[in-house]
Amino acid sequence: MSVIASDAVKGRMLKIKFGELIGRIGGLEAAASFCRVGKSTLARYASIVQADAECFAPIDVVRDLEALAGEPIVTATLCGMADGVFVAVPNSPPGxxxxxxxxxxxxxxxxxxxxxxxxxxxxxxxxxxxxxxxxxxxxxxxxxxxxxxxxxxxxxxxxx
The missing domain is CATH 1.10.287 (Helix Hairpins)
Structure with missing residues (x-):
């Protein structure tokens, strides 16, 4: 697979995962009420049509929505794309x-x-x-x- 095709596949996967994140929260309207962008912009971030191929969610939007969802859906995918694995660090370490x-x-x-x-x-x-x-x-x-x-x-x- 060429680098260009590979990048397109990765971009599509990120958009699919962002769509899953939106779904986990309860849809575009619910997600829009918890981040700095509106429903139509969120829809473009999840859209896999060619016209939106280069339109991705900013990291602060992903951060806010993942916090709401309680799961690092997009972040875990990015870790996998970097040949890594996402592992959450406890917010407060044990005594x-x-x-x-x-x-x-x-x-x-x-x-x-x-x-x-x-x-x-x-x-x-x-x-x-x-x-x-x-x-x-x-x-x-x-x-x-x-x-x-x-x-x-x-x-x-x-x-x-």
Missing amino acids: TGDLLTMMSALSSEFNDTTRVVCDGLVDGNFCANDAAKLERELDDAIRVAVGMRALARSIHGGER
């Missing part, structure tokens, strides 16, 4: 007394991850279903690790 609890939880998550891999390999065929289970377990482990990271950062005074 230092929770460090051992979190370490135990992380150890448990890694044990669960190992179990899923072993279960998937029992029949000699690690299939798509096994991979989906593994991904869910890894997501859980990542969430616990990010919580621990936030705690460590809050202790040494680093930025979020």
